[in-house]
Amino acid sequence: MRLESGIHNTSEIGRLRRVLLHRPGGELENLMPEYLERLLFDDIPYLKEAQEEHDAFADCLRQSGVEVVYLTDLVLQSITDRSVRDELIRQFTAEAGIEDPRLRDTVAEHLSAMPDREMVQTMMAGIRRQDLRAAGGRLGDYLAAAGDGYPFAVDPMPNLYFTRDPFATIGTGVSIHKMHTPTRNRETLFGKFIFEHDPAYRNTPRWYDRGETTSLEGGDILILSPSVLAVGISQRTQEDSIDQLAETVLSQSKTFRKVLAFNIPKSRSFMHLDTVFTMVDRDKFTVHPNILSQITVFVMELDENRKMTIRQEDGRLEDILREHLELDRVTLIPCGQGSEIDAAREQWSDGSNTLAIAPGEVVVYSRNYVTNRSLEEAGIKVHTIPSAELSRGRGGPRCMSMPLWRDDP
Template identity: 55%
Template sequence: VDLVSEASKMVVAPMPNLYFTRDPFAMIGNGVSINRMYSITRNRETIYGEYIFNYHPDFKGTPQYYSRYNTFHIEGGDILNINEHVLAIGISQRTEPDAIDGIAHNIFNDPTSPVDTILAFNIPNNRAMMHLDTVFTQIDVDKFTIHPGIMGPLSVFEITPEGDGIKVHEINAPLEQILEKYIGMPVTLIPCGGGDRIAAEREQWNDGSNTLCIAPGRVVVYERNDVTNAVLRKNNIDVIEIPSAELSRGRGGPRCMSMPVVRED
């Protein structure tokens, strides 16, 4: 079949991963990170983000905390806004520690940025847990979904401003304890699969821990993760299910396929 007919010619070659809009750029507070992607192929996706934030009348002038031309890779699936002051970033298969170091300097040196703490989560380096949001997402002010695979000892690095630079402090404590310190209230961790190891492994491959929170306590999830979705409802979460069909085979859930530009407090 001749895909390029006279009636319809593609101006540019298609970018097959572009539906994962979370990764090429990520909003951080009132600024944006134009990311350096892990793969050369996907790095093309950041070009349109660069043009939007440099030239679009609604978005030009937005503080930029990272550049697609930087050496070290970082992707939006590893960047989670916990609240106005706290940012979580995954050290993962797709995000390097040096990138986090660089973005921290830029965020803290922006006088308009409300972010004063960055928590760098060191997660396993493998495809099943390629981004922080594949194993950990926030679904309410005090509730998180989590894959049981990162429930054990977890290295978290607290990054805060110090003079013109940054200070890094390693924290070795249970995840609940770490989160409670920065959120200021008790937290609930809801495991993918409800704690059932077999269900957790199966539903993790269908992004059971990757939820799109559209309001506190209201999330969009794949309908096929019935065990995890039932547990979310038991925890008084408003669950909106969508069919995943073939989408989950691309290794991404509802959060991966969204990039909110503006968030209400």
Template identity: 85%
Template sequence: METGIHNTSEIGRLKKVMLHRPGKELENLMPEYLERLLFDDIPYLKEAQREHDAFADCLRGQGVEVVYLTDLVAESLTGPEVRQELIRQYLAEADVSDARTRESLAEYFDALPDKEMVSAMMAGVRKSQLRTGQARLGDYVSATEDGYPFAVDPLPNLYFTRDPFATIGTGVSIHRMHTVTRNRETLFGKFIFEHHPVYRHAPRWYDRGETSSLEGGDILVLSPQVLAVGISQRTEEDSIDALAETVLTQSKTFRKLLAFNIPKSRSFMHLDTVFTMVDYDKFTVHPNILQQITVFVMELDENHKMKIRQEDGRLEDILKEHLELDHVTLIPCGQGSEIDAAREQWSDGSNTLAIAPGEVVVYSRNYVTNRSLEEAGVRIHTIPSAELSRGRGGPRCMSMPLWREDP
């Protein structure tokens, strides 16, 4: 078993990965509150779990060790005081203003074994779950007066484990998310990287206490020397400044950060919906960025001061220059067809997970893009995705590499 963190590329053979199997948080999605929870639809949990298990089995079949977020958090509760601190911080960040409800929630969590408690925190808590045989009349009245059924909102985006934190080299960035809905997810990463016996010593490149947002879908480890980050709808310039400063000064290998300026819209949510790396010289791409893109090259000068220069050009040329490649193949989602690209980009056709150079996991439904990958010489492993794709994320979004071999 690999211990610690080692992630110096997007394509090095994947040895260990963290997933989150969808749980009851999906059954706490309601049509009235989808927008605030960043969902467009409600996946059917039983089928989503079956598809997710197929994803995990696909990875195991290729020699990848799969670990789960819930287990890592439970293993991080190394003593009663750590457990109580998680409950305290969780309730503080859940914005529970009513003292009686906060007390009831603390009792509810305290009565559960570690793993069940973590799962319950992820699922959210319905007000009806806090009614016990000893409940007071106020517990019933408060549940109906404001019409809102939750004491604590669910965290349905958790199965996209790529975003709350990112592994970069031997270290980790724990993120401040763009939305309140997702920011609570990063609390679990905090406890893993402060208390888990295997991961608590990892260097910290960025922390959730920062004031500007940074999300893992915007971070691509292109090589042991080059990190790419998207300036996006959900990742701000100040965050990239801070990340570049720590990674370039403290990591052992990274020498350059490429900040890609991408459109600030939901369809270009993160950099990994714009392009992903599938081989040393092959990338899947959103067809709308094939013409021109702006990148800011961030490096340290001889005095270890940050210097930034702007480059405008074709993505292909920018990647060739900074990855020192003679040739780059861009594989557009939907084979460039306006209709096929729009449909398959909606279900994350360009959001692939490389498990080795030239070998990727993809959604079966994106068959046009998948055919392009195969024609380019990329080996594909398809997984079912009728329900998982309703959350608007692909195989890369659903996986957090903990250990990759060097490319």
């Protein structure tokens, strides 16, 4: 099947045809224990095995008929001429948190001297000060690169393999995000260049832009149907962002008629909406067991005058989903089969974070075997992938993937 260029994503479960991944690279080897919290990591994955696990993930998708494209390749496709390349370097160095102008110039020169692929990979991996010192031919540049003991001139981007968050494909458009933390906000620069310069994607409608003032992250966006979009009010997505996204999507998209804003706990264990629940079939969802009793949702719609209306609903998640998706019944599959111990252990490694590749067919981490057994018992076809190292980043298969094209459900 030959796919058109551009974006098409109207559900969580439609047959997945094209997906964006990022194979972990040198950014993981620039993680240090002293700076893990700053870089949003709890541990340091072993790169070689993380890459092998990620390759297994990509192979699993390809064997299911999914075209896999990589972030680095799309960034390279966006560098259509020398002026675009120079602008990418300029914006990258401007956003890299380099206070010393001389060091900023040294970093720009360092990147400019590289071939395109090496340059992009270096931007992602971060730049060690020792590499700049080794290349410096002037004493002032050498001293600027030496710095004050902090080992990086530019921090790494270790969260890049979670391609779900920096931007989100919604319908035929895209939202490029203002991330919650400076550490991750730099990731969205790559999305900006892809959707401004890559010939295959530069005409994509824009629902949200990275220049906004409040945060929005892709893990909080679930496309429940061609007409219903869900967004989490979370630790990392703010209500003002949801207002703007809802206004734009509902007024400009061709299919969406309703946004459900779920108010979820503001904690790391409930980082995004897709750690709370994910859709695995038309009427089946995995779910964090701690939200089974009660949840609050704000229903956002445009009235006949194209003005936004909002109403609050409090109730059980299954009732809310059944009503707004117009289903006869909804089955919730709790992480860890509802066991306090198994759920806590498997939620830590994203047992509720599944990637649907077709209705009733999902990719999951093999380590979450209790939850996976529940999925199989519910009639879901399960593809398991290894995750001893990937899971150290605290994200599952959905977090590691951004659908670019799905069939309609």
